[in-house]
Amino acid sequence: MKLRMLVIGAGGFLGGWLMRSRDTRFERIAANRITCDVTNPSSVGSMFADARPEIAVLCAALADIDRCEREPDLARAINITGAQNVAAECARTGARLLFTSSGAIFDGAADQYLESDSPHPLSVYGKTKAEAEQIIRETVPGAAIVRVSLALGHSPLGGTNALLDKLEAAFRSGNPVYAPAEEHRNAIDADTLTQWILDLAAAPRAQGVFHLGSSDALSRYEIVRHLANSMGYAKDLVIARESPPDRAPRGRRQFLVPARIQKISSVPVPTCTEAMERCVNVPA
Numbered sequence: 257m258k259l260r261m262l263v264i265g266a267g268g269f270l271g272g273w274l275m276r277s278r279d280t281r282f283e284r285i286a287a288n289r290i291t292c293d294v295t296n297p298s299s300v301g302s303m304f305a306d307a308r309p310e311i312a313v314l315c316a317a318l319a320d321i322d323r324c325e326r327e328p329d330l331a332r333a334i335n336i337t338g339a340q341n342v343a344a345e346c347a348r349t350g351a352r353l354l355f356t357s358s359g360a361i362f363d364g365a366a367d368q369y370l371e372s373d374s375p376h377p378l379s380v381y382g383k384t385k386a387e388a389e390q391i392i393r394e395t396v397p398g399a400a401i402v403r404v405s406l407a408l409g410h411s412p413l414g415g416t417n418a419l420l421d422k423l424e425a426a427f428r429s430g431n432p433v434y435a436p437a438e439e440h441r442n443a444i445d446a447d448t449l450t451q452w453i454l455d456l457a458a459a460p461r462a463q464g465v466f467h468l469g470s471s472d473a474l475s476r477y478e479i480v481r482h483l484a485n486s487m488g489y490a491k492d493l494v495i496a497r498e499s500p501p502d503r504a505p506r507g508r509r510q511f512l513v514p515a516r517i518q519k520i521s522s523v524p525v526p527t528c529t530e531a532m533e534r535c536v537n538v539p540a
Contacts, residue, residue: 258283261457262309262351264292264342265316270356272412273450274313281458285309289316294338297345304345311352311457314342317385320417321360324381325504335384336391343395353396354457359405359441359469361386364507371403371465371516378505389465400456401465405510406479408535409446420535423480427489434497437477440509442469443528445535455521462520467512470528479532486536 259282265271266286275286285307293299294316317335318324324331339355346353360382361375375386392399411418426433449468456462481494514525
């Protein structure tokens with residue numbers, strides 16, 4: 257029998273990938289910002305009453321780090337209050353919860369981060385995600401929390417913050433792209449990320465924190481240059497530049513060691529280069 261999965265944030269980047277998957281283990285119900293306002297507990301309750309999910313995947317968020325810095329109240333409403341409302345409904349109905357978090361909960365000062373390491377966020381976005389994680393742990397102790405350093409892929413629906421879409425638009429126009437050489441991420445392609453999340457959703461014993469990323473980290477500059485080359489554009493369009501002062505603070509290193517996922521999923525952990533190649537070659 258298929259598991260009833262409520263995808264909250266189905267209109268976003270990751271939500272779109274989860275909805276388009278052909279995994280036959282799930283009956284997926286989409287909840288987007290029109291059908292479910294996560295900041296409104298009544299709206300969340302109505303969605304749960306209609307969907308009757310056995311598991312809810314919460315990927316709705318204000319994920320634009322710079323916008324979160326400019327609009328902290330909105331960031332808190334969506335990322336913290338929204339998580340609190342969904343967690344409360346999962347606790348009330350007995351639905352499992354899988355929450356998507358971020359490497360931005362760390363300050364990037366360490367060479368790598370384990371799933372057991374304590375948060376120390378620099379940005380408003382990172383702080384909202386760290387607080388949401390704590391609320392979820394307290395409200396739904398059996399929840400799974402997945403942290404991602406950098407997800408790569410085209411958005412299935414468009415209109416999202418997908419890096420690959422923004423890069424391709426810039427490259428196609430011949431515009432230069434500036435990328436910081438001091439920021440390192442263990443990026444993961446959206447297809448692998450989606451498979452891992454679905455494997456976690458199908459495994460009741462999958463509880464606690466999971467880091468989902470590639471086996472090594474590269475700089476954003478190296479990542480963007482590789483993506484440009486893989487998409488058939490000149491690498492010279494990518495220019496190394498330090499982060500401008502008006503940009504939200506970001507950790508220099510977000511290497512999230514993907515240790516626990518290998519005990520749950522048979523999908524292998526790729527290198528960062530393999531993840532980049534796959535994100536270009538697997539269409540949205």
